[in-house]
Amino acid sequence: MSPFEFEFFRNGSIVAVLIGGLCGLIGVYVVLRGMSYIGHGLSHAIFGGAVVSYVMQWNFYIGAGAWGFLAALLINQTVRRTKIGADAAIGVITTASFAIGIALISRYRKFTRNFDAALFGNILGVTPDDVIVIAAMTLVVFLLILVMYKQLLFTTFDREVAQVYGVRTEWIETLFALALAATLIASMQVLGVTLIAAALVVPAITARLLTDNFNRMVALSVGIGAFSGFAGMLISFYADVASGASIVLLQASLFTLAISIAAIRKRTERLMHTHI
Template structure:
């Protein structure tokens, strides 16, 4: 048993992969908690796809792909934040417009960039086993900075998520906080692209936070559970990838999904079985009360 646990750590590329995967799981768990709390999972999908044209342009001009993706994602996220201030349009409508536009632009750029298919594959499906030392350092530093900003703005972001009008009345800069959250979502997604790829990154952002949401009613506990679940899913997924010789990104997401299904079924208060038990207990208590009332009458 010990050999199964320690064997992957004998390889330097696996050590880097575990570190980046854990950091990705933690940062997506923290930022994803705000996304789930606010009910804006669609923005994660939009940003994940909006980095596509940035990566394509970066490939054409031979610059860093992650940097190109980050810039494109930030531009899209900030555009959504600006246009969503118009109360005639719902946030998900604006997200849909820019999501489609960004992806369309990426397709146009791709069609004029022969030889891009190899880079596209790693972008779409991740390349966690091929991460360099430089990439690892970049992910580590970015994660620390992002978590620090998230901790600094935590109370304000929660206030805006729960009641925007109350937050505005209290003098909070709601628009600036929207921009900050969108930017953090973008950076978290870009950080995690190498772990699970563009197609699956939304799952890493949303699924651990959704699990935590089912397990607790306390926001502070949710903020601890979500990154823990994300990191655990990444570690288990990497172990399975190593021993089964299957795609790491897909296995990470499948492990996270399995945890979600378990939470949906078994969570003490909000799981299916917990609700059934509560319903039965309520019916039993009501029956006992009716019997006592009948006896007393």
């Protein structure tokens, strides 16, 4: 029996491919800026925002999105204006935000909504409305990255010098924080807070191992993310394991494969140089 006969699986697969590709795209910039931990941190911050949105009866996407965006901006500003490093700033701001969520959950025990889905992901609970919202968010983030592609590359490579060459780096970083928050919000329901960091980082570092060309790294990372989203869903169906976990495990396997390819390539190059 084909899993695609089930609507929940079809919805889940579409979303897994979109989220995989989206995380692959954003992950390139996250990894190259040396902020791999931000995905892990911000997804926790957004969890706090999701609980606050629920308590205040705000729309989840808007409330949690704004919360995540502000947390990302706060991290950027803290790093730029104080002596605190990015890792410490992410640690303080996002954990405090996560703690707000936990505090609210423990205070209002009458919650009927199960936040397990936000923590561990529930791809099978994706509704057709969710598919439309996530597809729209993916499209907007892709377009945003495309229109600031050159500026974002320069800012990521060397922020200070980019400013001299006329790049408005403050704007670029703010827009990127928005794109990052949107990506995490879209991914939260599918992958859960605990697995987002891997989906954001692993395709990008896998692609980095395979190429030294920025454009190719972006294309590879998006491809690896989308492919592992689709294949991970199939594995989850046939092996009967949680979909988020199977996607991330598949990505980790691809990363291991890429490490081996990179090692073989290096060895071959060394041998060729020795013979010459």
